[in-house]
Amino acid sequence: MKKLALSLLVVSGLFSSAAFADLNYGLEVGVRSQSGDTDAVGGSTDSQTAMQFGIFGIMPISGPWNLRTGLLYTQRPLIEKVGGVENKIDMNYVDIPVNIMYKFEEYAGVYLGVNLAMNMDKKCGAANCTIGDVASPLIPLTVGASFKFAPNLGLNVYFESAGGKVAVTNNHDLKNYRAVGANLLVTFD
Template sequence: MKKLALSVLLTFGLISSAALADADYGLEVGVRSQSGDADGTGSTTTSKTAIQFGGIVHYPISGGWYIRSGMLYTQRPLVVKTGGSTVDNKVSMNYLDVPVAVMYKFEDYAGIFGGVSLGMNLDKSCDAPNCVVTDVKTPILPFIFGASFKFAPQLGATIYFESYGDTVAKSPPDNLKNYRAVGANLLITF
């Protein structure tokens, strides 16, 4: 049994080191427009601009197919106006995202991807008086779809759409849910 486990680990190690040698690495930094819904009676939401940054890697699978992964710091803010109130409450939630997507590269300079992003909540806050954010769901698993392209050998952009249809948190009396975002990141590859 020990020999089988050792063989599997060595094989995985050799495959991983070969894939890492052919992998594309990059840094992304950009902005996103975050929106969502509040289900309180008469409650409304307003989208907010946020930032996203971190490292991305494309692991080759076969031909033009890759696994797109990495680690990204992602802001997911939302302005909530509870029914009957005139106060705008900015609810801020920040996440460490680990995207796992399948990417098809048409060529070295362009590709499309789709998958999920494992989002782990780092912190939460709200700026209205007597406001609390409770029951933050972590991790969340939003769907992501997008495209990456280069306009210079080591410089490019990533555009994406992200959607998470479940409840994300509560800011009593509202449940915050149906988070969506569109974003554009500058991509610097190595």
């Protein structure tokens, strides 16, 4: 809970600053396809569909360059199969994106950066499944594009990659998480 409170404080401080009078902001909600790897001998993973939602803001830096940030609730589930046993792993994070965005037009741009992802909860679906050593903060690299197709509606598409160990389940490392996603944007600029 302390992590969530700190995240809200940081983001609200960014959004309320008088220096960012030209801030474009809104809500986003969408789906993502999450995948990853396991180092278990004979193990494999299956990707899962998850949700992401929250608020975003785009603050001008200079000319077409902008800072894209926000506060997002992100699900990062995965199914791990080891020795005929299937474990559904659920890890949920609060993400603070820190992306540099280049706007081609007022309604379209591309961005690159990281998400500062703090783990909020974790669980395993199988009875004998244990999960621990969860990466928090997790800092995935993100590349994406967003555009408006109506005055207050748009779309954000992205690819996210978190290399290295993300968690340990039953003494097996889950690693190299990747996701592709699409979020509907409702803007208030």
